[in-house]
Amino acid sequence: MSTCINCVWEEFSLPLKRFIKKRVANEQDAEDIFQEIFLKIHKNIGGLMKENRLHAWIFRIAHNTIKDYYRRNNLKLESTDLGEDLESNTAEETSANTEIASCLKIMVESLPETYKQAILLTEFQSMTQKELSEKLGISLSGAKSRVQRGRKMLKEMLLGCCQLEIDSRGNIIDYKHKSSECKYC
Template sequence: MSTCINCVWEEFSLPLKRFIKNRVDNEQDAEDIFQEIFLKIHKNIDRVMNEDKIHAWIYRVARNTITDYYKRNHDKLEITDLSEDLESTTDEESSANIEIASCLKVMVDSLPETYKQAILLTEFQAMTQKELSKELGISISGAKSRVQRARKMLKDMLFACCQLEIDSRGNIIDYKHKSSECKYC
């Protein structure tokens, strides 16, 4: 494989730092984890057979390193099931998708409780809107309205915060924050 470690450093150092800092509260821990990730990348990059899959591999190494770090230090793991669902990636997904997913988690958390509950149950627990209506004791049309309103709120928050470049498959290939004041990312 012809991937050079300096090229990987240049491309991934800043996005990986953001990725880690979004998941780790302590600045010193984040720096330690960052160094550990790049050490693992340096030692194992030759094992990646397909250069097209390097993004996914690097972020898998990062997620695993964060998890391992907290397990080693017996701290409470701050990564929630929701963030894992939002950030689960296929090999084709880019780091931009992963970073936007972490912003989306904060956005979901900031929704009013009724809409947050509707999104969490339908999108992340695979509940149908009919099942949602039974669970919440509301009409099917009421459940559908809640889910649609929650999706619209999330979309509005995302587009208010970020300028997105999306490929033909719907993957985010690049993004830029519209303002450094964005409270979600």
């Protein structure tokens, strides 16, 4: 496996800290849990078979470590002010990518019909741009233009609404709304 522990540290330390702090109110406990998670990652990374599952694997470790913390300390999840039940939330559901995806759905719906259709068919129904051109009865270059313009509009809407922090793989690791008046998120 080509995954190095320093690379994992660089890519995941900030997102993990945010993940933990959303679920553990005590700052010192959150830091202890963070260290415990990285010890587990360091000890077990050699056993990870599918490197493309690294993100899910790391956040599953974090999820389970936080649950163990609550059990060890005889704390009830309901009595915390975390606003979330760890039992019903997986790490994937709480990632910034998932949160931004819900905003993008609203943004796609607000696109002009020609661009909305192009984005829905190519991005969500895995249709190639050639298939799109055939389905709509337009030229291939016309189909490509619609997809590119639709993507550009979505990017402008997203960047107009949110400030994004992106990791080296292009994943959104954190975001902040620029304004409380954003109509998409």
